[in-house]
Amino acid sequence: MSRDFSSIPIIDIARLSSASFADRKAVADEIAAAARDVGFFYVSGHGIPETARRNLQAAAMRFFDQPMAKKMESYIGRSVNHSGYVPEGEEVFAAGKVDKKEAYDVGYDAVDETPIAAMLGPNLWPDMPGFKQEVSAYYGLVDAMARRLFGAFALAMGLDESFFDDKLTAPPSQLRMIHYPYDADAVDAEGIGAHTDYEIFTILFSTAPGLEVMNGEGRWIDAPPVDGCFIINISDMVETWTNGAFIATSHRVRKVAEERYSFPFFATCDFATVVEPLPHFVSADNPARYPRLVSGEHLYAQTAQTFTYLKKRIAAGEAKMPEGAQALASFGQQARARTQA
Numbered sequence: 001m002s003r004d005f006s007s008i009p010i011i012d013i014a015r016l017s018s019a020s021f022a023d024r025k026a027v028a029d030e031i032a033a034a035a036r037d038v039g040f041f042y043v044s045g046h047g048i049p050e051t052a053r054r055n056l057q058a059a060a061m062r063f064f065d066q067p068m069a070k071k072m073e074s075y076i077g078r079s080v081n082h083s084g085y086v087p088e089g090e091e092v093f094a095a096g097k098v099d100k101k102e103a104y105d106v107g108y109d110a111v112d113e114t115p116i117a118a119m120l121g122p123n124l125w126p127d128m129p130g131f132k133q134e135v136s137a138y139y140g141l142v143d144a145m146a147r148r149l150f151g152a153f154a155l156a157m158g159l160d161e162s163f164f165d166d167k168l169t170a171p172p173s174q175l176r177m178i179h180y181p182y183d184a185d186a187v188d189a190e191g192i193g194a195h196t197d198y199e200i201f202t203i204l205f206s207t208a209p210g211l212e213v214m215n216g217e218g219r220w221i222d223a224p225p226v227d228g229c230f231i232i233n234i235s236d237m238v239e240t241w242t243n244g245a246f247i248a249t250s251h252r253v254r255k256v257a258e259e260r261y262s263f264p265f266f267a268t269c270d271f272a273t274v275v276e277p278l279p280h281f282v283s284a285d286n287p288a289r290y291p292r293l294v295s296g297e298h299l300y301a302q303t304a305q306t307f308t309y310l311k312k313r314i315a316a317g318e319a320k321m322p323e324g325a326q327a328l329a330s331f332g333q334q335a336r337a338r339t340q341a
Contacts, residue, residue, distance in 0.1 A: 004216045005038045008223055008231075014045030016148045021161075028155035032246075035156060035234050039249025040213050042229040043149075048141050050228070053205055056138040057261055059131050060177040063104060074126040076105060077309030081121035081172070083107055090308050099253075103178045106135055108143075110170055116271050117300040118310065118319065119172040139175050139265075142203055146173065146267035149201065149232070157242055158280055167269040172296060173199070174268075180210070180253075180260040196248035197235040198302040199268035199295075204231040206262040214250040223251070235266070236298065240290040243281035271296030291324060301325035 011030045015023035034041035063071070068087070076084035086103040106123045115121030125132045147168060154163035194214065204211075209224040211231070223231060239248040253262075269275075273295035277288040301322050304310040313319040 004219075006215070006221060008038060008040050008042060008213065008221070009034050010042040010044055010226065010229060012045040013043045013148070013152070014047070016152055017047070024152065024161070025155055028152040031149075031152050032156035035153075035238070035242075035246040038213075038215075039234045039247050040223060040251070041232050042226050043232055044229050046145050046230060048145060048230075052138050052141050053263075055134045056177070056263060057207065059134040060104065060179065060261060060263075063126060063128060063131060063177075064102060064179040071102075071126075074104070074124055075309075076124070076307070077312075079121075079124035080115040080118065081107055081110065081123065082118045082174070082303060082307075082310075084124040085126070086307075091306050092308070100183060101178055101180045103176050105174055105176050106139065107172050107174045108170060109136070110172075113170060116172075117296060117322075118313075119296055119300050119303070120170065120271055135175070135177070138263075142175070142265045143173060143267075145230075146201075146203060146265065149203075149267070153201065153238065157238070157246070157278065159278070164269065167273045169270055171268050171270050172299065174266045176262075176264050176266070178262040178264070180256070180262070182259040183257055194250045194252040196239075196250055197233060197264075197266060198237075198299050199235045199266040200237050201235050201267050202231075202233045203265040203267060204233070204263065206231075206260065208256060208258050208260040210253045210256045210260055211262075212252050212254055214252075220252070220254075235268075236302075237268070237275045237293065237295060240275050240293055241278050241281075243277035243286065244289055245281055268299060269295045291326070293326075294322070297322035298326065 011027065011034065013027055015027050018024060071085045072087065074085040076082065076086050078084060083106050086105060088100060088102055108120065109123045110120050111122045113120055150164040150168065151161045154161050206225055209222065211223040212220040213223050215221055233251065234246050234248050236248045238246050274292065275295055276292040277290055282288050304314060304321060310319065314321060
């Protein structure tokens with residue numbers, strides 16, 4: 001089955017809210033085709049108003065426009081659930097490059113939960129009027145959209161539509177607000193290193209081009225913003241569940257001179273969810289190719305290999321890596337190319 005795509009499909013997901021199972025299944029079939037052939041797709045008909053995206057961007061702009069000392073008051077290393085400000089150089093992917101970007105991360109605001117492995121607990125919010133309210137409002141909207149998509153992904157994977165329902169009670173899904181400052185000296189080259197996302201799927205909107213997706217030939221395909229649409233990409237755990245039938249597509253961000261904001265929502269399941277190849281994706285001719293994962297442990301292990309403050313906690317014995325943690329870049333086209341070489 002060829003994955004040598006040169007463009008990314010657009011899927012109207014409005015029918016996921018239909019009372020008709022046939023309507024919802026038709027959308028799921030389109031998602032299944034995109035997940036097998038591309039690993040990325042745009043969605044329209046999502047129902048999230050443009051005002052919500054504008055309000056989120058305005059909140060992010062206000063925060064990032066502050067002096068560094070003020071931003072560092074909310075440094076992510078002070079949090080109990082991996083939330084807060086991420087300065088340039090804090091996060092480093094497998095290639096070891098430092099990207100010219102800053103971010104603010106928030107997750108499911110589990111104020112009544114005991115923090116779990118720096119992934120689940122109360123958010124660290126900055127002392128900024130309106131920020132928590134505007135970001136939380138957007139988080140709620142995109143989380144509701146993600147829950148509709150979980151049902152569609154279940155159908156696309158040949159499962160009952162309710163497969164994920166009991167796995168979404170307190171998921172550590174994360175919203176990132178990323179700021180790429182204007183860089184007059186930027187050349188048109190790789191920025192954020194090639195990687196896959198760790199969770200189930202990602203819902204993204206961004207304000208400028210720069211995102212690129214790797215196809216089956218190893219070529220980089222542009223994935224620019226499309227008016228009114230979000231971008232969805234498959235992540236590591238769906239690749240595991242489907243035994244590689246749906247692939248976590250490697251992607252990167254190209255350096256661009258213009259200022260750019262990016263807002264990925266990493267949709268995932270409850271921390272203790274077990275992820276392993278589903279029986280109907282395994283056969284004598286296609287044996288299980290992926291190890292058993294625990295959703296939250298995989299998320300934490302991958303995050304701990306990229307964030308400086310978590311590396312320091314582990315080195316100091318204040319935290320530890322889960323057993324059987326996968327190395328960075330263990331999924332996606334690049335990993336597959338290495339194993340087939």
